[in-house]
Amino acid sequence: MLTCEEEASLLSSLQFAPEDGWISSFYSCLIKKYDKENVVEAKFRELEQESCNVKPSEQSFICALKDNTDLLACKAEYYHQCGEYQKCFELTSVLLEKDPFHMKCTLVHLAAAMELGHSNELYLMACNLVKDYPQKALSWFAVGCYYYCIKKYDQSRRYFSKTTNLDGTFPPAWIGYGNAYAAQEEGDQAMSAYRTAARLFPG
Structure with a gap:
């Protein structure tokens, strides 16, 4: 996996024809977004403006x-x-109403729901994911998020652990694992989980 700097360097090395400027804008929006807010927002605006300045045949x-x-x-x-x-x-x-099978969107949705304390949403998402995708790490990550949200940290760790057993390279589960340990003031275990996440998810 490339770091933020490596992604930016790779993108800047690519040559785009003038009429393909939207491709550069599109990829700029897809890479990691650790620039200043105004820079990232400008990238999204640039792509939207590109949408307004095209030939009718391409509209x-x-x-x-x-x-x-x-x-x-x-x-x-x-x-x-x-x-x-x-x-x-x-x-x-x-987005999930449009495309309920969009896994990246599902992951971000779970993370936002957990931050907002939407335990009911997490419960429903977890139930549906486990029912439809019992072999996917994301499904059990959702269960871990639900238990974390309702402050049942032992159970959340159990499901974050199950997630990492299914996919040891799934960084959000390691972060969740660390958060669950940190919530119970178990700093050494939390740091170990965070280090694993950092190793898997550079940049």
Whole structure:
């Protein structure tokens, strides 16, 4: 997995034709978003403005791009990183109505719901995910999020552990694992989990 700097360097090394400027804007929105807020927001605005300045023959494609669920999921992820959890939750809720199988959006939705304390939403999401995708790490991560949200930290650790057993390279589960330990003031175990997450998720 590339670091933030490596992603930016790779993108800047690519050559785009003038008429393909939207591709550069699109990828700029998809890479990790640790720039200043005004820089990231400018990238999203640039892509939206690109949508308004195209030939009529290309308009339908660009309009579809503007409403692209992957792009909007990235915007939701950006809101989450900024601590705009309500905005994030509202956007992911709309996206999941359009595409209930969008896994990246589902992950961001779970994270926002947990931050907002929406335990009912987490419960419903967890039940549906476990029923539909019992072999996916994300499903059991959702269960862990629910138990964390209702402050049952032992149970949350159990399900975060199950998540890492299914997919040891799933950083959110390691972060959840660390948070659950930290909530019970078990600092050494928390730091161990955080270090694992940092190793898996550089940048």
